[in-house]
Amino acid sequence: MNAGLIAQNTFREATRDRMLSGVMIAGLVILIATQVMSPLALGEGLRLTIDLGLSAISMLGLLVVLLVGSSLVAKEIDRRTIFNLLSRPITRPAYLVGKWAGLAGALWVVTAGLGAGLWLVLLSRGNADHTASILQATYLAGLELSVVTACAVLFSSLSTPVLSALYTLGLYLVGQWSYDLRSFAGHVPAPLSTLLGTAANLAPNLPLFNMRTLAAAGELTTPWHLAVATAYAAVYVACVLCLASAAFESRDFK
């Protein structure tokens, strides 16, 4: 119950932050820009709209994670608002889960809002047949952001906002290139290959959540892929939050 209250409060904090409305406006501006650029795309206007629209969801969501998520816990410690929470009957893991759930919830709202905007643009262009693929791609983008948010909460509970933003961005990039890293690891000598292989395995498998190319072509992914991506996100988030809780449990708040 307490994790729910913390989540509700974090959601309220994120949605009352002007940055979130700024991100929504930026997303809509990008969608309008795609319509301006479409005539220049030599018949690929639809592909451009979907590709840029879905990329905007991921990139703007990442921006929110880096700016809000990375300071989510650190800011509470800096401002000492955490004293008022942890001096109540709340476990530290419940606090971290609540913080993650609140921001992830706000990001789902952003993702759904921008996804709906993209769908409306496509509808206005008479491309209603892309509805299902947009829905799937938006869902996977939401899952991806939930995973990255969990990483931001982990770093934020251990470090300063700037460092945790850098760590989160680093992990995001390694995660995006995890397939390339794994393949590259096979072509380098032993200590480096082990290091790269381990990094690729520990980082979140973010390409699993990317179906922009499929959606741009109007194709659907399989229900199996959606199920695996959902289960993977749930397990990854649970593992990261467990790690964060273990580290956070012994922290002193001076």
Add this chain to the structure above:
Amino acid sequence: MQSPGVRSAERHGIDRPAGTASDSNRDLAISARGLSKFYRSPWTLKVTRGLEDLNLEVARGAVLGYLGPNGAGKTTTLKLLTGLLKPTRGEAWLMGIPIASPESRRRLGFLPEQPYFYDYLNGREYLKMAGQLSGLASHEADTLARHWLGRVGLGERPDLNLRKYSKGMLQRLGLASALVHDPELLILDEPMSGLDPLGRRDVRELILEQHERGVTVMFSSHILPDVEMLCDRVAIVLDGRLSRIADVGELVHDGRQRVEVQCSGVTVIEIPPAWSTTVTRREHGSDTVFVVEQEHLLNDVLAWLLRSGVRVRAVSPQRASLEELFLSAAESSEERRSA
């Protein structure tokens, strides 16, 4: 006679198995045994003492003032009790429940020093959330939030954003958030800090009201007259160690008993050399005041004054104030440290 409030566990030779909430712990609001906190610098690995071997028992319904100079270990103690710091060693219980368990904080109201709040919330939203986090149902938390906002004088604008609150208003809100769930134990870190005289009076009244309701209160403060006025017992912590703990009355009566004799008609009168260190004089308007530092000399001094032909107008025993005792304890600790 058993004191109503606190007694030193060490003095009473407590010997209980570690980690168990004994019957006596359950009868106490706060109980600590060997509670210690050391800080290690991550860069120099130098260890500094925050608090060492605190043995403390606070009976239910007592009001304990927790005194000490800056950096003595007051806030460290309160943060250890409220779960914000993890003890290096030792144990403590709140209402018989070990502090390691979040359940120990269910009936606790805590006001941190200079409390900070979420500036995107308003007072009512914040208090409602605080109540819910301490276990109140949503509707009940909302009702009590409105009640406590009014009680601390913030009820006229319940929807005012917290970023528009002044320092004094935030302190009042902090108190309301400590009280909103009707706790059985209040731990307040410098509750009078940042308040004007009216605000201080309100806080004193709130503490007294809670005391009358049977709530146990432990608070740290630098405002000694308030401590003297509110507390059953006082604990003085110096250099991370509990230096003294006693009833307020016992503490102040333990001090030197000084007597002031106010006289008029004093012309040329020399204090006998035998009393040069124990009797002093000062002028007070048209009167002269003789300060007798040792009470047992009073009869002799009075006889001498009467023989000298002066008119004795008043004889007033002077109780040592808590402030004097506190300063004397702090000075002796400083001397020990420099020696």
